Amino acid sequence: MTGGAMKLRIIIVEDETLIRKGIRKKTENLGAEVVFDTDSGYRLFEYIKENGQECFDVLLVDICMPVMNGLDVIAGVKKLKNNVRVVVLSGYSNFDYARQAIRLGVSEYLLKPIEQDALRSVIQRLEADVRKNYMDRMNRAADNLAFHIMGRGDTSLEEDTVKLIRDIFPSGFFVRMYLKGNWRGRYKCFEEEKDGKFCFVYADRPNLLVSLIQEIPADDTAGAGDEANGRMGTHTVFYSGKITDPEAIADCVKRGKRVLKESLILDENIVIFESERQSEGELKKWDEYFGNRYLLLGESLKEGEAEKIRHHIKRILTYHHVPQTILEKAYLKIIWKICEERGNMQNFPDEEWLQEYDTKEEFIDAAMEAALQLLDAGEEKGGFQENGRISLDQVIDYIEKNYDQDITLVGTAERFYINRSHLARIFKAKTGTTFNNYLTEVRIKNACRLLKEGLTSTETAEQVGYDNSRYFCRVFCKVMGCTPAGYKGGEGYEDDKRLEI
Known part of the structure; x- marks a missing residue:
């Protein structure tokens, strides 16, 4: 499941040829992929050595075999790949076999002759388990890559992240950066991250999607149909050159951000290839x-x-x-x-x-x-508003009381009947920071308080105005230099001074 379509990949080890062929046929009829079958544990280890530990998800193995029995095979495979799911096949309803198999971490135990319904039930459970494990790994790896790209906190790429990237893209990959609207646009088209391997919203840019892709499409259709749906259709897309080293992704994204910012034209759709001169x-x-x-x-x-x-x-x-x-x-x-x-x-x-x-x-x-x-x-004679009814303190008070809502500069200006450019200008002059940065700091300051009170990252995200908890985690990491979980554990408390606003 780790390299392509989510299909369970199985190896069968059974010394009786007819039984092995029958099991293979039943397994494939249930939608799983039998990547290899053999009558010998030794041939199994040769296959794994040649094709790598990630070439299969499940091992179906007979207990009673000559030369190398099933328990020895299981023990050897577990040393190579501890998280492999193992199904024991045996014609012996012997408790001692089952007990030894359980000690070795066997997932299931099937008695021969194998019933189709029993095999179906086992495969369905294993498929769900492997799928969940794989998606958890992918999510952790995507988060690790995002934090690495942002360059805050512990930014090193984890071994499993590099392994997954190389497994999914064995011949290399391209970085695709898709910006919707303006550089700091309000267009929240990526509030929920799209499906895909290593595809995530860039922290503090809800309109910028970063993804790793196998190949560049012949015709980029990002944003197609937006106009027909009555939505703003501006998008700017950057494609990197081919990359083989995951460690090169961060520098590539930095270049891509610069190119996107320097190339976007409002109300026009732009596709930029790093290999081409503009x-x-x-x-x-x-x-x-x-x-x-x-x-x-x-x-x-x-x-x-x-x-x-x-x-x-x-x-x-x-x-x-x-x-x-x-x-x-x-x-x-x-x-x-x-x-x-x-x-x-x-x-x-x-x-x-x-x-x-x-x-x-x-x-x-x-x-x-x-x-x-x-x-x-x-x-303008120096006041926030000529008649003096509205002060900047009232705007700040509004932000601090409503940070959990969908607040924007434009919406706030309309609420107080203030010219938006004037609000932005005076806000920066009086506070020393921009409206959006101030809002983010207020949200993260309150997030720190809620985390200390024992709330989870997801609960905290919802209470400080973020619909997407993973996006919240990335913004938090960018501001505080650690993840919400790390901060909750105490590693970021000394950095509270960053949020003295």
């Missing part, structure tokens, strides 16, 4: 266009021509086919120019909030709104 033609056109438009903007600012100023800003922000980071840098240059012209440099904004808008229309509206606010010298 075209720079559009960027050259953009540089020339922006240079000319920026000069015109500067002249209009000096002349105080409000309509022309708005026109130039809008034309710059609506330029197509350049990466979002380019437009964000252009926006910051525009704001710098406005602040410089108005002699109001202390209001220069933080840019992170720009990365939260998942569509081009949202981004343009928010950026235009912020720019026009600065153009109106009398609109």
Whole structure:
């Protein structure tokens, strides 16, 4: 089960040929795969030596055989693969045999002649057990790989993680990184992780899915159908070159994050292959266009021509086919120019909030709104809101009382009837951190308290606003440098000072 389809893989050791063939036929009729059958324990060990310990899940073995009996075979196989499931086949209803087999860790004991129903029942139980064990291993390995990639706490790849990766991808693999929406987008398409081996949501990026894949598809259809379903369809996908060493995954993901951030274009679907150089033609056109438009903007600012100023800003922000980071840098240059012209440099904004808008229309509206606010010298006079009814303390109090809910910067701004870009800017200026980082810190601070009180990781995740407990564990590890289980055991208590907010 560890390498491909979830199908029970069985080896049969029975010295009587007709009985062995009959058992094989019955086993295969029940949907299991007989990878090898033999009449000798010695041939069994030769097969395992040649094909590896992970080539089978279950051993069906006769007790009474010449040269090497079944108990000796079981003992030898258990030394090689302790977690193997063993079914003893015997024509002797002898309690002593059963007792010795139990001591060796035998899973089941079947008497010959074997009934089809009895064999079916045994195979079903073993299949469920092996499947659960395999998924538990996969989940632990996926978590270990995620923590390794984040680079916090104990970041080394465990031996079993490396073993599983190499077993699943014997000839190598590719890293696929799928970003939905903007870099810090609110689009929670991966709240529940997708099925698949080594496929997980990146901590603090609920819209970024990282997975290891066997091969790159001929036609990437990620996000296809989103528009038909009335959902935002922007996605940016990064495919690495082929990797054979699991230790190289972390560096690959770092490169991929940089490429995704530098390449995404809102409302356009982009697929990037690490092995290909990206075209720079559009960027050259953009540089020339922006240079000319920026000069015109500067002249209009000096002349105080409000309509022309708005026109130039809008034309710059609506330029197509350049990466979002380019437009964000252009926006910051525009704001710098406005602040410089108005002699109001202390209001220069933080840019992170720009990365939260998942569509081009949202981004343009928010950026235009912020720019026009600065153009109106009398609109903001240093207060959080002109009439003084709303203070930043009220917003912080709202976060700290409702951190277990689905809180966002945009939703909070709408709740308090505040301009969202203004809220982001003032929040960063007053607290020294962004709105989202503050929310995460509040959630993790309360998670630490709940873990100390004895709640499980799953219970804690639910109570601090995370629907996905595994995603919560990764965010917790990134902030605290240890897993929730490790913190609960005491290894992270000394790091509570990180959350003094």
